Amino acid sequence: MTFSNLNRTDMLNTLTAEEFDVLIIGGGITGAGIALDAATRGMKTALVEMQDFAAGTSSRSTKLVHGGLRYLKQFEVKMVAEVGKERAIVYENGPHVTTPEWMLLPMHKGGTFGKFSTSIGLRVYDFLAGVRKSERRNMLSVRETLSKEPLIKKDGLKGGGYYVEYRTDDARLTIEVMKAAADKGALPVNYLKVENLLYDEQGKVCGAAAADQLTDKVHEIRAKKIINAAGPWVDSIREKDGSRKGKTLRLTKGVHLVIDQSKFPLKQAVYFDTPDKRMVFAIPRDGKTYVGTTDTFFDSDPVNPKMTANDRTYIINAINFMFPSVKIAENDIESSWAGVRPLIWEEGKDPSEISRKDEIWESDTGLLTIAGGKLTGYRKMAETIVDLLAEKFKQDSNRTFSSSITKTLPISGGNVGGSTKFQEFIMFQIDKGTSIGLSAEQSNHLVKMYGSNVGIIFNMIEADSGEAENYGLPIVLWAKLKYAIEYEMAATPVDFFNRRTGALLFDIETVRNYQRQVISFMADTFKWDQAAESNFENQLNQELSFAIKPADQD
Numbered sequence: 001m002t003f004s005n006l007n008r009t010d011m012l013n014t015l016t017a018e019e020f021d022v023l024i025i026g027g028g029i030t031g032a033g034i035a036l037d038a039a040t041r042g043m044k045t046a047l048v049e050m051q052d053f054a055a056g057t058s059s060r061s062t063k064l065v066h067g068g069l070r071y072l073k074q075f076e077v078k079m080v081a082e083v084g085k086e087r088a089i090v091y092e093n094g095p096h097v098t099t100p101e102w103m104l105l106p107m108h109k110g111g112t113f114g115k116f117s118t119s120i121g122l123r124v125y126d127f128l129a130g131v132r133k134s135e136r137r138n139m140l141s142v143r144e145t146l147s148k149e150p151l152i153k154k155d156g157l158k159g160g161g162y163y164v165e166y167r168t169d170d171a172r173l174t175i176e177v178m179k180a181a182a183d184k185g186a187l188p189v190n191y192l193k194v195e196n197l198l199y200d201e202q203g204k205v206c207g208a209a210a211a212d213q214l215t216d217k218v219h220e221i222r223a224k225k226i227i228n229a230a231g232p233w234v235d236s237i238r239e240k241d242g243s244r245k246g247k248t249l250r251l252t253k254g255v256h257l258v259i260d261q262s263k264f265p266l267k268q269a270v271y272f273d274t275p276d277k278r279m280v281f282a283i284p285r286d287g288k289t290y291v292g293t294t295d296t297f298f299d300s301d302p303v304n305p306k307m308t309a310n311d312r313t314y315i316i317n318a319i320n321f322m323f324p325s326v327k328i329a330e331n332d333i334e335s336s337w338a339g340v341r342p343l344i345w346e347e348g349k350d351p352s353e354i355s356r357k358d359e360i361w362e363s364d365t366g367l368l369t370i371a372g373g374k375l376t377g378y379r380k381m382a383e384t385i386v387d388l389l390a391e392k393f394k395q396d397s398n399r400t401f402s403s404s405i406t407k408t409l410p411i412s413g414g415n416v417g418g419s420t421k422f423q424e425f426i427m428f429q430i431d432k433g434t435s436i437g438l439s440a441e442q443s444n445h446l447v448k449m450y451g452s453n454v455g456i457i458f459n460m461i462e463a464d465s466g467e468a469e470n471y472g473l474p475i476v477l478w479a480k481l482k483y484a485i486e487y488e489m490a491a492t493p494v495d496f497f498n499r500r501t502g503a504l505l506f507d508i509e510t511v512r513n514y515q516r517q518v519i520s521f522m523a524d525t526f527k528w529d530q531a532a533e534s535n536f537e538n539q540l541n542q543e544l545s546f547a548i549k550p551a552d553q554d
Helices: 005-017 028-039 077-093 115-128 140-150 170-183 231-241 307-321 375-397 419-435 440-464 466-471 477-487 493-500 508-526 531-548
Strands: 019-025 045-048 098-108 138-140 157-168 187-189 194-201 204-214 220-227 249-260 268-271 281-283 288-292 333-342 359-362 369-373
Touching: 005 187, 005 220, 005 477, 019 028, 019 204, 028 045, 028 187, 028 375, 045 194, 045 220, 077 098, 077 115, 077 187, 077 333, 077 375, 098 115, 115 138, 115 157, 115 508, 138 140, 140 157, 157 170, 157 268, 170 187, 170 204, 170 440, 170 493, 187 268, 194 220, 194 231, 204 369, 220 231, 220 375, 231 249, 231 333, 231 359, 231 369, 249 307, 268 307, 268 493, 288 307, 307 333, 333 369, 359 477, 369 375, 419 440, 440 477, 466 508, 477 493, 477 508, 493 508, 493 531, 508 531
Parallel strands: 019 045, 019 220, 045 187, 098 268, 220 369
Antiparallel strands: 098 157, 138 157, 194 204, 204 220, 249 288, 249 333, 268 281, 281 288, 359 369
């Protein structure tokens, strides 16, 4: 079966007919990583996600594969070393979704970072994170700092640090890892919400009853081991298990604003001080500049966290503090997103001080829960819990599984010969794209987005581009939509416009201009009735509203 909701009935029949070695609850980056690691070791693996894959935290980050510089301030040396090394692995295995991005760290009188401490901190960071020689930090003079980014506040400027972070599309990274897991034999299904856990006669957890959010039908799925990787919903799964005790989660919210480059013409990614001595990012991307994030405790429903007026004002004030000439106002905000971080609660600590470390717990029923952690460390987190799983299989039934191979395993789309060969791969594919009538710019865009899967897109365009015209869709948008449906489990217009393409965040005009055509295409493909079509259209309009209009409160 291709990884498509067009095959949903067959997928659900397989889920309910067979017993799996492991069932993973949660389809964010952590669950996707676990599914890939388990499947490549030969474990019969299933995964359920109550929303779309990556719909929670894993599509709502700052979209950086962090090296962990700021954790040096909290003396979390081990974390800096680990996430720095993992960052390089993420890049090597998926260079089409991860890109080195030079980051400017301006230093001002009275700011968070002084010149000496920054120089030492970045040198230690380079060492701990194993930064490659070509990407090691430079210290810049005032003139050099302003040359990199002329919009930076000049008053009190003492110079800058220049170091490399890695920019990513967090949702597409998650989807590509999930596709790789499916390719290796895992069975991940979105829109399946766990309502109850199932137990054997000894009281050990042995499955889950999951409600199909698209049809309301409940399916029972059985597995020898259950992993709770539900992110912000980890504790709700523990409650169903009767094991929510000891350490618990504390959710914090982060908001980002998107502004067109015509209003905020940022040349260079910048990590900068806010008036209240926090640090936020401003990053140029696809003709836009996005800025964030906030860090506040969050106690509402994590399914749809929203930007509030206070969040918007905070970020606008931060922008105007560091980039005083741009004079950003509320009506300059083109889009926004809000997400929650599931952190392990530490008494008496502010949101920004709570550790981002991950932990694993096991309940009396055998439910394994993994919580905390960061996007960058997803692969290592997965390896750790699947190692534990393998040890339990050995103890319980004398079954043995191989060691993890994900350290050197390209994710879906990552078979491009490694990061050093990616540019060569791009040039070759641009030639192929132009040979079927695409422009060099269109071809370049598609290959950078889909990596080694771009050939499928090109074949679609070559075979049936007339379909795009029939629906009034631009050829590239049509190809992305068809691919998202047939190979990426997209089930709704929001899945497509948000998590498969990022257009809802960074190209909102395309969403407005083509939402009707996309909905019409999906309705015909999935054979929706009028009620379903109207429901999905309302969902998209609601998301468009969330992107711009702030909520009154959390």
